[in-house]
Amino acid sequence: MNAIVTLNEVVKEYRLGSVVVPAVRGVTLAIDTGEFLSIAGPSGSGKTTLLNLIGCVDTATRGTVTVDGQNTATLSERALTDLRLHKLGFIFQSFNLIGVLNVFQNVEFPLLLLGNVSKVERTRRVEKIIEQVGLSEHIRHRPNELSGGQRQRVAIARALVTNPRIVLADEPTANLDSVTGDKIIQLMKHMNDNQDTTFIFSTHDPKVTRYADRVIRLKDGQIDDENGVPAKPLAVSA
Amino acid sequence: MFSVFFAEILIKIAIRNLFSAKLKSLILGSFVFAGTILVVVGNSLLDSIDDSMSRSIVDSFSGHIQVYSDSAKDELSLFGGMIMGREDIGKIDDFAGIRNELLKIDNVLSVIPMGIDTALVQKANTIDVELAELRDAVRTNNKPKIQAKSRHIRRIVGLLEGELKNLDNVARTKDRQEDEEHIRRAASAVFWSDFSQDPLAALEFLENKIAPLSLESQDIFLRYIGTNIEAFKATFPLFEVVKGNAVPNGRRGFMFNDFIYETQIKHKVAVRIDTIKKARDEENRMLATDEELQQLVRQNVAQFKEVAFQLDDEETAMVRQHLKDKLNLGTDEQEFSIILQQFLEMNDDNFSIRERFFYEYITPHLALYAIPIGGTLTITGLTRAGYVRNVNVPVYGTFQFKSLEKSALSGGQNLMDMMTFRDLYGFGTADRVEENAEIKKEFGVVEVARENADEALFGGEDAAIVSDSATTGFDEFKNVDLQGAQRYTQALLERIYTSDEINTGVALNAAIMLKDPTRLDETVAVINRVSQEKNLGIQAVTWRAASGLVGQFITLVRAVLYVAIFIIFVVALVIINNSMVMATLERVREIGTMRAIGAQRGFVLWMLLVETAAISLFFGGVGAMAGSGLVLTLGQVGIPAGADILVFLFSGPRLYPFLAPIHLVIAFFVLLGVSVASTFYPALIAMRVTPLQAMQEEE
Known part of the structure; x- marks a missing residue:
């Protein structure tokens, strides 16, 4: 298989004063290109930490994390930032849009950071992706004029506009009602189907995991079981 | 790494942020605005004042450059220095020779001999x-x-x-x-x-x-410039005769500064009435409400003797009659002194009538000026050797420096011919040289140099030798004025001295006018070099250095202005810094998100910089424009000189300030400095924000 992300005996420990708190305790995992992967588990099971390690915003205490062929432990802060810009897209639980910018500008932001995309090209790509997430009517609106679901659509558009290899989503539906959350996951799945982009999202909501190609269940920082089969919607009680 | 794209988004975000926090931006902006106005207006005003003041000083009597002895103990101070008493600025022994050497220097236009000193004029209660x-x-x-x-x-x-x-x-x-x-x-x-x-x-x-x-007032100290009056008249464009005439070419004579003449030589009661009239006419002040003017009236009433003592029986009777006829004062048989006091008790209703009456019916009987034009002034001077010397000199008239007539500072100098000055100061003049020659001839005096005097007196062959050290200027015999008043006979006062005679001999300092004033510092250096090379024994200083505290005034005010500007901008800096720190802390999530998405630390730094710079430059720009507008408007309208000192500083009754572009440039760089400095700490905080902080849940 063509693994875009590999984790090998990854351990992440946090230091709280004199106490060492292990968040991830030896995870070994390979994620293939184009996968629609869910990381599930209760609060404190290490989902977010695992996503941060894959997302290059944090580095492992022990073990190796490889993203698109690069060992993140060997990269400088600047190189990690660059990797995030070019290869990764982020969708946050609280949307994290830039409040002073409108929809168009928020989505355009990563393209501007790339620095080598012309204005015409930017406009074309931004308008196209906004259309794909169904927000063409709201293109000049500010985030505070949008509903939660609409904001998360903007975030998805922002994450995808650079054509990243991987999109990471930390609890993307947690701040949304179930109907909206469902639509967001469907949109992500739709984008995943149309592109070669790998989606990795964390959730503790069993209704969400059913869209996943594969579900990684975490418990106390370790993989509980890895059956590779999407959980059935009602089989797991909350 | 910095590209057009960056610039675009940075400016976009900065402007959005500024608009989303309007009040904060306004508060910050108003500091920057005020500071910039201060920089532009303050500096422009100071430059304009400096310019006009330099005209006041240079064109009235300092010239562009002053030269004086390089062995002077004190610094030359044209307006009087810090030292109480008189400064010792040495002397230029051979002015004519120095003048010739100076005129050879390319940029030198004219050289005027001077001697500034202070003397007592006897009008006073001794x-x-x-x-x-x-x-x-x-x-x-x-x-x-x-x-x-x-x-x-x-x-x-x-x-x-x-x-x-x-x-x-x-x-x-x-x-x-x-x-x-x-x-x-x-x-x-x-x-x-x-x-x-x-x-x-x-x-x-x-x-x-x-x-x-004793009714007399105190002695008057007169500060005077001994000079070649004819050359002075021709050289200094601000000079103009007010009363009488200029001292005729080559004559001995004295000219009062009109300001001194009107305030110190004039009859005191008249001066007070003049002061009240001026206050009422020009400043709209009222006797009824103005304590200072009431005080003047009270003084006039109390000192009615100043008038009464000068009137004889006949004049008293005449004035008394006029007071009765014209003003209905003293109808019953009161004492004249009481009637006079009643007359001097002026108020707003009767002031104009009584002021006219005073000049029409009373002053013709008074000595309105203690020293009349055409009269003789007795000046008591102190020679350098410390002897008191009285000299009589005719007063030809009064003068003023054009447009500075109301300034006490420029009014402090009177003019005297060079011959009288040398007499007062105890230096040889043409007359004394002649006289000494006669005495020597009469007594068979042999010249003996000072260093050989002992030998000549005690070891030499000649029996009786009197050493005459005329060249040193310290001859004690010269100061024993055996012939007294005879010296200043009518013949001496009528003698016309040639320009050579005036220039030959001692001067204390000299004023130099330049052909090209912009080459001031260069010419000072040239003169000092020439003096060294040719051993002239003189030093040159700029008019600014020569005018002592007055010349330093602008430097002083500028220092105060800079301190004020500094304080404003330090306050602005602290406030901007603080609010940027607050804003940064509020925006941790946003900055974290940007970092997660792929913004480098440099981007975050630039974002904050652009934001402060935008505020500074916008409000600074508006401030600079407002300041420039203000200066340009004032340049059209003019700033009235309220006080006497301002007339001098403004070189006239109004100052018309001009705008120098350099101040806009200065303002720009000051603002840039402030924005960068105030962003330093918040930027440090912002750059420490990690992408992880974007992931943390709100609340």
């Missing part, structure tokens, strides 16, 4: 001074001095006694009788023969009972 010295002599038991001082005071008392006789039929009050008794007692031979028995009691009597009766 009794207090004499009494103080007598007391001093008594204390130190200095018998010869006691005798000398006693004689002087006795003479003054005698004059007072004579004054009393003239007043016999006027004021005969009880007080007056007592005063008379005091004066008669002080004038008596018995009083003085008993003086030595109890000198302190006698002194107390004189100080308490006699001195207050």
